[in-house]
Amino acid sequence: MDILNFIFLGFKVGLQPVNLFYCFIGVLLGTLIGVLPGIGPVATISILLPITVKISPVSAIIMLAGIYYGAQYGGSTTSILVNIPGEASSVVTCLDGYQMARRGRAGPALGIAAIGSFIAGTLSLLGLTFLAYPFTNMALKFGPPEYFSLMVFALIILSYLAHGSMIKALIMAMFGLILSYVGMDIVTGRMRFTFNILDLSDGFGLVPLVMGLFGISEVLINIEQTLSREVFKTKIKNLLPTLKDWTTAKWAILRGTIIGFFLGILPGAGPVISSFVSYTVEKRVSKTPEKFGTGMIEGVAGPESANNASAQGAFIPLFTLGIPPNVTTAILLGALIIYGLQPGPLLIQDHPDFFWGVIVSMYIGNGMLLLLNLPMIPLWVQVLRVPYPILFPLILLFCLIGSYSLSNSTFDVFVMIFFGIVGYLMRKFNYEGAPLVMAFVLGPLLEQNLRRSLIISGGSFSIFMTRPISAITLIIAFLLLLSTFITNMRKKKPSSEEVI
Amino acid sequence: MANKFQKTIIFSVTLLTLSFFIPTPFVLAIDYPTRPISLIIQFTPGTTTDIIARKLGDVVSKELRQPLVPINKTGGGGTIGVAEIIRSKPDGYTIGCINMPTLAIIPHMQTLPYDPLRDISHICVISPYEYGLYVKGDAPWNSLEEFIDYARKNPGKVTHGSPGPGTTNHLIMVRIGKDLNLDWRHVPYKGDGELIPAVLGGSVLSGVGSPAALMPHIKAGKLKLLVVTSKDRWSYFPEVPTLLEKGYTYFQASYLSLGAPAGTPEPIRQKLEDVIKKAIQDPALKKEFEEKIYAKLEYISGEEFKKFIGEQFLFYKDFLKTIGMTK
Amino acid sequence: MRKAEQIISILWIGLAISVCVGSLRLELGTFHDPGPGFLPFGAGALLGLLAIAHLINVSFRFSEGEEKGLPWIDVHWQKGIYVIIALLAYAYLLPKVGYLIDTFFLMLFLFGVMGRKRWWAVFIGTLFVIGITYLIFAVWLMVQFPKGFLGIG
Numbered sequence: 001m002d003i004l005n006f007i008f009l010g011f012k013v014g015l016q017p018v019n020l021f022y023c024f025i026g027v028l029l030g031t032l033i034g035v036l037p038g039i040g041p042v043a044t045i046s047i048l049l050p051i052t053v054k055i056s057p058v059s060a061i062i063m064l065a066g067i068y069y070g071a072q073y074g075g076s077t078t079s080i081l082v083n084i085p086g087e088a089s090s091v092v093t094c095l096d097g098y099q100m101a102r103r104g105r106a107g108p109a110l111g112i113a114a115i116g117s118f119i120a121g122t123l124s125l126l127g128l129t130f131l132a133y134p135f136t137n138m139a140l141k142f143g144p145p146e147y148f149s150l151m152v153f154a155l156i157i158l159s160y161l162a163h164g165s166m167i168k169a170l171i172m173a174m175f176g177l178i179l180s181y182v183g184m185d186i187v188t189g190r191m192r193f194t195f196n197i198l199d200l201s202d203g204f205g206l207v208p209l210v211m212g213l214f215g216i217s218e219v220l221i222n223i224e225q226t227l228s229r230e231v232f233k234t235k236i237k238n239l240l241p242t243l244k245d246w247t248t249a250k251w252a253i254l255r256g257t258i259i260g261f262f263l264g265i266l267p268g269a270g271p272v273i274s275s276f277v278s279y280t281v282e283k284r285v286s287k288t289p290e291k292f293g294t295g296m297i298e299g300v301a302g303p304e305s306a307n308n309a310s311a312q313g314a315f316i317p318l319f320t321l322g323i324p325p326n327v328t329t330a331i332l333l334g335a336l337i338i339y340g341l342q343p344g345p346l347l348i349q350d351h352p353d354f355f356w357g358v359i360v361s362m363y364i365g366n367g368m369l370l371l372l373n374l375p376m377i378p379l380w381v382q383v384l385r386v387p388y389p390i391l392f393p394l395i396l397l398f399c400l401i402g403s404y405s406l407s408n409s410t411f412d413v414f415v416m417i418f419f420g421i422v423g424y425l426m427r428k429f430n431y432e433g434a435p436l437v438m439a440f441v442l443g444p445l446l447e448q449n450l451r452r453s454l455i456i457s458g459g460s461f462s463i464f465m466t467r468p469i470s471a472i473t474l475i476i477a478f479l480l481l482l483s484t485f486i487t488n489m490r491k492k493k494p495s496s497e498e499v500i
Numbered sequence: 501m502a503n504k505f506q507k508t509i510i511f512s513v514t515l516l517t518l519s520f521f522i523p524t525p526f527v528l529a530i531d532y533p534t535r536p537i538s539l540i541i542q543f544t545p546g547t548t549t550d551i552i553a554r555k556l557g558d559v560v561s562k563e564l565r566q567p568l569v570p571i572n573k574t575g576g577g578g579t580i581g582v583a584e585i586i587r588s589k590p591d592g593y594t595i596g597c598i599n600m601p602t603l604a605i606i607p608h609m610q611t612l613p614y615d616p617l618r619d620i621s622h623i624c625v626i627s628p629y630e631y632g633l634y635v636k637g638d639a640p641w642n643s644l645e646e647f648i649d650y651a652r653k654n655p656g657k658v659t660h661g662s663p664g665p666g667t668t669n670h671l672i673m674v675r676i677g678k679d680l681n682l683d684w685r686h687v688p689y690k691g692d693g694e695l696i697p698a699v700l701g702g703s704v705l706s707g708v709g710s711p712a713a714l715m716p717h718i719k720a721g722k723l724k725l726l727v728v729t730s731k732d733r734w735s736y737f738p739e740v741p742t743l744l745e746k747g748y749t750y751f752q753a754s755y756l757s758l759g760a761p762a763g764t765p766e767p768i769r770q771k772l773e774d775v776i777k778k779a780i781q782d783p784a785l786k787k788e789f790e791e792k793i794y795a796k797l798e799y800i801s802g803e804e805f806k807k808f809i810g811e812q813f814l815f816y817k818d819f820l821k822t823i824g825m826t827k
Numbered sequence: 828m829r830k831a832e833q834i835i836s837i838l839w840i841g842l843a844i845s846v847c848v849g850s851l852r853l854e855l856g857t858f859h860d861p862g863p864g865f866l867p868f869g870a871g872a873l874l875g876l877l878a879i880a881h882l883i884n885v886s887f888r889f890s891e892g893e894e895k896g897l898p899w900i901d902v903h904w905q906k907g908i909y910v911i912i913a914l915l916a917y918a919y920l921l922p923k924v925g926y927l928i929d930t931f932f933l934m935l936f937l938f939g940v941m942g943r944k945r946w947w948a949v950f951i952g953t954l955f956v957i958g959i960t961y962l963i964f965a966v967w968l969m970v971q972f973p974k975g976f977l978g979i980g
Contacts (some may be wrong), residue, residue: 178842201580323700408971
């Protein structure tokens with residue numbers, strides 16, 4: 001079989017000592033910057049670009065790719081330990097991961113995140129290996145109407161994110177939508193709600209927003225308590241996931257992988273949305289949805305698998321079509337051009353040794369990451385023992401550096417601090433951050449695709465139902481909405497909780 | 501009466517004191533540069549502009565014997581980077597890349613913290629931004645005329661996509677449409693990364709893009725170029741005609757240039773212009789850029805460019821008003 | 828808490844109104860041709876409705892176990908304010924004095940004033956932290972920190 005030949009070719013290239021070396025450096029660096037909040041693969045890859053011209057293209061891409069998917073492993077670490085999302089795609093991990101840490105279960109949380117990431121990465125690589133072309137073709141069929149319907153679907157799922165009061169969650173969602181509309185309007189080019197601040201022409205940055213909303217606010221809340229007490233009083237129980245954890249989580253991992261893989265291929269969707277969707281799916285299928293937000297391991301396993309799967313999935317359109325679905329892959333595309341490898345539909349045909357070599361090294365890289373991350377767990381857990389008066393200034397400093405380094409901009413630092421204050425107030429009054437973030441991410445996609453669809457159809461709404469994929473998605477969304485109402489009706493008993 | 505010795509002293513001291521009043525630019529230009537120069541790049545790493553700037557920066561660094569340190573300040577379609585250049589000290593140690601829309605088009609669409617006509621000391625143009633109109637590879641039109649014909653017969657059905665509202669890619673199609681009285685619709689995307697898949701997938705019927713972005717797809721036959729909207733034909737696809745050749749009196753004129761904050765001493769600016777001019781007129785470098793990153797190096801003097809910007813500014817002021825895109 | 832919830836609901840309503848007004852100025856367009864103000868107006872309107880519903884909910888229902896007063900009793904809320912001011916000052920001064928100086932003072936403040944440790948420990952700790960972070964970020968990761976007027980950082 002042809003593919004087997006290619007895989008052997010890949011092994012020949014991927015297993016060369018020099019490539020193994022660069023793979024290791026890549027994933028190591030990736031883990032490190034994934035852990036550091038704010039600084040992401042984008043910054044690091046761009047900085048290393050000029051240096052990589054000196055080594056062979058295969059080795060260079062192996063290393064840079066390693067940084068990219070390696071960062072997805074590291075991002076969950078700070079989310080779990082100190083409630084700071086290391087990457088935007090790790091926001092959801094904060095929800096239950098941090099709660100697990102507070103209960104002394106940081107080890108299992110970190111462990112399941114690493115294992116889930118490994119499984120998801122490997123499985124989606126298999127997808128990349130065998131299903132690259134059919135999937136790309138399918139992805140191309142997604143036009144504005146399909147995207148819009150998908151976003152409607154995601155918004156409806158959003159309602160499941162609510163842990164407490166439904167009204168408050170919806171208020172947060174609306175707030176998130178409003179925040180997302182700050183910036184330039186895509187159709188007319190006019191500025192909305194920017195008050196003539198130039199730095200707002202692209203809107204609020206997602207990463208400073210989540211760092212402030214979750215990370216800084218957490219510090220502010222904790223500071224109020226008497227500092228002499230340790231914040232985490234509970235004893236740190238086990239360092240690795242138990243068998244019970246594993247049985248609960250394995251399905252979450254599988255579901256997360258599939259969700260992440262699909263959403264990663266679609267340009268613009270990416271790890272953030274897949275992690276959110278995975279979380280809400282887990283909550284929905286769980287037998288104890290009300291416990292989500294208190295430390296359910298599926299709430300960590302699913303999203304972490306999803307974001308890794310979508311990171312790997314993003315390579316599909318990059319390699320098969322030469323189209324990068326997100327910023328990081330866009331830089332990799334630039335790198336390919338610099339190296340003289342023309343990305344595009346002919347890349348795989350013209351340079352099979354390159355393509356398969358990189359694929360095989362990704363398998364190896366995922367394995368390395370697992371071996372790297374697991375033994376580091378006891379180390380990471382020690383971080384929790386550092387007395388808070390010493391820890392919190394460091395957390396703040398890392399956040400400040402992180403937010404600045406995104407685009408060398410002090411404005412981003414201000415955005416982060418601002419949302420830190422917002423997040424602090426929200427916590428005080430029992431509003432949740434997750435619906436806000438989800439809506440903030442979805443808002444632009446929803447609006448842009450709605451307006452594009454209407455331009456294309458000349459104003460007619462029928463376009464959403466005449467195109468099959470869009471129609472199916474909307475119908476499923478509608479059915480989902482109906483079923484929520486029906487379940488709520490059934491559950492209607494007098495309770496002291498505020499629920500619609 | 502002062503003796504000769506004393507007179508000499510007085511004379512020397514006077515001369516020395518006076519020398520402090522010699523206009524420093526003359527001194528500076530001879531020494532310049534004495535430390536690294538910041539090169540502000542207004543787009544993210546990996547984009548064509550960034551690659552051009554960094555490569556050119558390397559070449560110029562060798563000539564000036566001081567490094568050109570690239571700093572990416574992205575956002576706002578290039579305006580954040582340009583604003584950064586303008587706010588920097590005009591001592592010749594900060595220069596940066598400028599894309600024409602930030603000076604001629606965007607100021608009409610939003611309030612900017614700079615005066616596009618006065619706040620920049622132009623060094624020179626380094627590269628034209630070249631674009632072409634493309635459609636899906638299996639589309640039924642093979643020339644601009646066929647496409648326009650179809651648009652005429654199907655008003656409201658033909659769509660043209662752009663990487664963003666207010667880009668020259670968007671506006672050139674609007675201009676053609678107005679001139680020929682066509683009813684074709686603009687569908688905005690965020691960058692080529694979203695636009696190209698949309699054309700490939702058939703959501704949008706056409707797009708306007710650069711050689712770097714389109715090259716692999718055209719070679720693979722998935723996209724085809726109907727007409728080239730830049731001033732000259734592309735060397736990569738020499739059989740595709742230009743708008744000018746077809747009888748249009750305009751083309752999609754947009755440039756990547758280098759600039760420094762206004763007030764930068766003229767001798768320094770001139771030195772930079774000379775060094776850069778020499779670099780981009782080097783045939784070997786030109787060839788490398790063309791073959792490896794599909795970018796054309798072209799020199800236009802800072803003086804001439806300033807005039808050009810002035811003209812374009814006025815043109816777009818009226819043009820945007822007629823299509824209702826002014827602030 | 829009830830009063831606090833009511834005040835907050837009113838604040839949300841206020842925000843909703845300003846968003847709607849702002850959206851009207853941006854042109855709503857029509858359903859078939861939405862303008863830039865269309866979806867923001869919708870989001871603002873929904874926000875307003877939800878806030879009103881919440882206000883009603885809170886005002887007319889009796890929930891058991893209600894806390895009296897604002898959630899700021901029994902906590903050192905001033906500390907939070909100090910930290911926020913420190914962070915804002917840090918961000919503002921960063922381009923002016925550069926990373927090294929700015930971080931130095933910030934760390935002194937956070938370790939010393941907020942953490943209330945001994946001054947010599949704070950001083951050494953600060954220098955250590957600055958050194959390490961500079962090494963990791965500025966040197967290894969080549970983050971371009973602002974240099975400030977003294978040219979260092």
